[in-house]
Amino acid sequence: MVKILASAPPWPPMPDAIRGREARMAWYAAVARWAPSKHNTQPWQFVLRDESLELYADPSRTLAATDPHRREMVISCGAAAQHAAVAARAAGFDVAMPLFPDGSDGPLTRISEVGPRSTTARDTDLLDAIARRRTDRGPLDAHQLGQELPFELQSAAAAEGGALRLVSRPGDRATLADLVQRADRLLQRRGEVERELAPWLRVPGDAHRDGVPANHTRGPAASQRAEFVQRDFSTVSSRPEQDRPGEDRPLVAVLTTPNDRIADWFAAGCALGAVLLHATTAGANASYLNQPVEDVALRAELRDQLQLTGFAQLVLRIGVGAQVPPTPRRYLRDLIHRA
Numbered sequence: 001m002v003k004i005l006a007s008a009p010p011w012p013p014m015p016d017a018i019r020g021r022e023a024r025m026a027w028y029a030a031v032a033r034w035a036p037s038k039h040n041t042q043p044w045q046f047v048l049r050d051e052s053l054e055l056y057a058d059p060s061r062t063l064a065a066t067d068p069h070r071r072e073m074v075i076s077c078g079a080a081a082q083h084a085a086v087a088a089r090a091a092g093f094d095v096a097m098p099l100f101p102d103g104s105d106g107p108l109t110r111i112s113e114v115g116p117r118s119t120t121a122r123d124t125d126l127l128d129a130i131a132r133r134r135t136d137r138g139p140l141d142a143h144q145l146g147q148e149l150p151f152e153l154q155s156a157a158a159a160e161g162g163a164l165r166l167v168s169r170p171g172d173r174a175t176l177a178d179l180v181q182r183a184d185r186l187l188q189r190r191g192e193v194e195r196e197l198a199p200w201l202r203v204p205g206d207a208h209r210d211g212v213p214a215n216h217t218r219g220p221a222a223s224q225r226a227e228f229v230q231r232d233f234s235t236v237s238s239r240p241e242q243d244r245p246g247e248d249r250p251l252v253a254v255l256t257t258p259n260d261r262i263a264d265w266f267a268a269g270c271a272l273g274a275v276l277l278h279a280t281t282a283g284a285n286a287s288y289l290n291q292p293v294e295d296v297a298l299r300a301e302l303r304d305q306l307q308l309t310g311f312a313q314l315v316l317r318i319g320v321g322a323q324v325p326p327t328p329r330r331y332l333r334d335l336i337h338r339a
């Protein structure tokens, strides 16, 4: 099993108690920005207000072609909120994180400390996992994982209001593979999707601190040969660095929610954060097969064919992968403001 070793975490040291609550809130945001987001858009803004941390979705980062209702944007923000809560627990605080219904203009949530707690070794492990978690689009092997892991991941999702439906029967995997393939082709035929992705692709040396490095991909040829075709992030000159030899038999799962409203999307993001961090602590990497969820008809077909209860929000592949370099994040100073 490849154990990805943490170097120094990519955020400043945890502020000591004397620096007070506002310094801790800023630190929670510094950690939260390492959450995953679609095309690494990092579609969040933080506001420090009355010793709490408001989290806003940033509409200027909307992906109108593939995410017209900002569903995946809210999911990304939910993952950031979950990461902030992990940071708070590691710092010795429980937090409240109510969802605000006026999410389109106002904050999605306001994170505030509700009391001290004794930090456990698990709290520290989960914080460490934020620094080590990676999207890995290369071969992933679930056979090297503990047999109990799928059920632990289901519990992690359920604790945040999501449900993780494992796709394990060969017939179901084939059905999903077919749907992903059809969706991938359909989305590619709609040229707008590629046009939308192009501004988020990054070549080596690019100064942007968002977007997806064009070498963080498996490349179209290897992806087409695999059991599940993945979204490709190559450019004409990039080298698909996640195309590597290895057993490719991931655990595959659909993350669902009971309804399909903003609260469900936010909960899906929290559940995604919890699942990915738990998987990281077990030595697993993950990536996505979201193409069928991004088309209304294929999303409905996915629900019918896999007999899902609830609404599909994301499709994940999880397993032991390789050591993958991190994807950049924006500077905290561009993300956080004082009210």
Ligand SMILES: Cc1cc2nc3c(=O)[nH]c(=O)nc-3n(C[C@H](O)[C@H](O)[C@H](O)COP(=O)(O)O)c2cc1C
Pocket: 034, 035, 036, 037, 038, 039, 040, 072, 073, 075, 076, 079, 133, 134, 135, 136, 137, 211, 212, 230, 231, 287, 288, 289, 290, 291, 326, 327
């Ligand atoms: C809501 C959401 C949707 C995503 N969709 C895809 C996807 O369809 N294909 C993919 O390869 N990665 C997908 N990603 C992963 C992002 O590209 C990745 O999180 C981002 O590039 C940052 O890289 P990191 O996760 O390694 O930090 C998605 C992430 C989120 C949160």
